[in-house]
Amino acid sequence: MTEPICVQKAPYAVELEAGDHYWCACGRSKNQPFCDGSHTGTSIEPVKxxxxxxxxKYLCGCKTTKHAPFCDGSHSKL
Structure with missing residues (x-):
């Protein structure tokens, strides 16, 4: 399995509209914290x-949360 890349050791505070959203779980997206398809070729999929x-919402930036896509404070242990 490919390991996710820690983008930042803090959450992304984002104001989101109602509807579907796709959180980048791999850390490779250029559109953090959202997926842009950069996970292609890895075993990591975005989280809808x-x-x-x-x-x-506060979306995980370190990619180690146990409650994806939401920050659970895991970045404080990195």
């Missing part, structure tokens, strides 16, 4: 999540 309303 759906919001029912516009809201602020």
């Amino acid at each position: 999540f759906t919001l029912t309303q516009k809201e602020i």
